[in-house]
Amino acid sequence: MNNIEITQDPLAQVELTETVGNIYADDAKMSIRNANVYYGEKQAIHDVSLDLAKNQVTALIGPSGCGKSTFLRCLNRMNDTIDICRITGQLMLDDEDIYAKNLDPVLLRARVGMVFQKPNPFPKSIYDNVAYGARIHGLTNNKAELDEIVETSLQKAGLFNEVKDRLKDPGTGLSGGQQQRLCIARTIAVSPEVILMDEPASALDPIATAIIEELIDELKEKYTIAIVTHSMQQAARVSQHTAYFHMGKLVEMGKTEDIFTHPSHKLTENYITGRFG
């Protein structure tokens, strides 16, 4: 399988024909086949196929600009907002094609939530931040039920005890780590099936990062999670599956412990051992 010559410059364009490792999951929540993403003329993602295993954490790693964030954003059609972005291939959530003509992206995003790199709470109160999703989707008209949703979401995000006395305070007044957990609480308040996380801890200090990682570990009981990260340690700590992206291609995918202990592909090995990236 390993038919690639590594040149002196490891970042030089590599001819990659096939992904090594195992892209399949026994119980796939999302399965992507032959996904290609173009920004205008430029192709950002080349023929990527992988499964996201249900109730497990899949880490997407790779050097900057390798397309892992682009790929993640395709999974809930966030790239629709970019006019020049074009996507081909088959992207399935359960058994539905998420790019089907009759599928409403609004519904998709309610099922596939997203947490962004930089904490981005709305300039509203903590309560309104969490309640926003439930309100816009009309999940409840009842004040008591809404309170319940807000409380359980904040509890799940491990934030409730810290903010229970100041739910009316602005969400932007929290610390960075708390803001990010608020964003997670906001996402899970809509009860999504999949949560996409785009480097959720990259703007946080190690202690806040540890809390978020612990949280991710708990969240996988209920949700399927895909996380983009620059930290290999983080990928090793939180994920069960790891996919290594390089220059818009999926180089290798497999169980996290396999990838980090004996990667099959030279590129993966170079990246993991810190030779580049």
Add this chain to the structure above:
Amino acid sequence: MTNSIDKNITGNATPAKLQTKLSTTEKVALSLKKRHQKERRFRNTGFSAVLFGFMLVVILIGDITTKALPAFHQHWVKLDVNYQSDWLSVDANLSGYELTQQLKTANFRKVLRNSLYPMFVNEQTPKLSRKDKRSAFKLFSSNAEFTIRDALLAAPEDLNETVSIWVRLDDDVDSYLKEGFAFGTAGLRIDEQQAQWVAKLEQEQRIESRFNTSFFTASDSREPELAGIKGALMGTLLTMFVTLLLSFPLGVAGALYLEEFAPKNRLTDIIEININNLAAVPSIVFGLLGLAVIINLFGLPRSAPLVGGIVLTLMTLPTIIIASRAAIKAVPPSIREAALGLGASKMQVTLSHVLPQAMPGIITGGIIGIAQALGETAPLLMIGMVAFIVDVPTSIADSATVLPVQIFLWADSPERAFLAKTSAAILVLLTLLLVINTTATVLRSKFEKK
């Protein structure tokens, strides 16, 4: 470390021997003095610019205020009016409704004349000549006749009695009293005889200076002592009401559509360029458009605040759209993404996140637009809002004029008293501007707090 940098610089820069002796720190220290000097110069220039601007504003406001002050008070004179029924040519035996009807059309001018001539006779001139009579009559406002009529209508029992009634002096006399001209000065519009009479009236303590309420309660008039700004003020308020009602929602909706919904293609590019161009179109062109299309084609009434408002809307729309688009663009994309990621529809993202965040900027654009419209004269000239209108407009379809046009009209009038009126009207316009701006600022800070 320093050494290596030093070598590097000298290595590839110049072979000058001087440079090799200086370390990096020394070079920085050398340039530092120059840089600080530059900074100081820049700061001082900025400060003097601000000071200069502030000074000009102070001079302007001070000048206008001093010039406007005379307009806020006015001289009244006490007349002993003899309401003789045969001068009025009414039947003294009538009463009630019939008497009132007769009094309404009675000859009060004769009463006025006969009441005021005796004030100016003395031993030397027991009888006034025809010329004297005319110049004596000219001392009083043309409105005095109606003042004494209204007084009698209010108290019909005074018929055939002599009562003291205060009437306005003519504007020329008023100006003479206010400005204390030496006799024979250019601009003085009363003659020696009249000046003596005025002095006599003053001696008898018949002349009194009162606050000029009619300036705020009356509409325009050819007689400066009667002219007020109420009509123009109402016209301005009605016109601004129409302008605000049309331009703000339209401008914001247009900006939101162009920023959030419109596809980015050649057509929207062309629209954007044209909006920017429209902002630079001379305002009188919009007036021509209003005349040709809104009045002549659609047949809306001439001189009406409705048409004025529409024309000013055309003029302010580009300003509001450009400012609103800038404000909408400045909303961080992370907020949009967060809402989209939660499954908010485009509409929900726009209304609950983009618009509130952009509101302070949009309001600022609105203020600029409205302030521009408030001071606009040229386009309104084209649609007939320059007409001389004595009635206070009560609806947007009535004939009206606006404050800037009123200022223009008064500034154009030859009567000396209009000079003060012009300044006073400018003060009122500036006050109105200040009120609008303050309201908008309060509104904006309220939105910013949210």
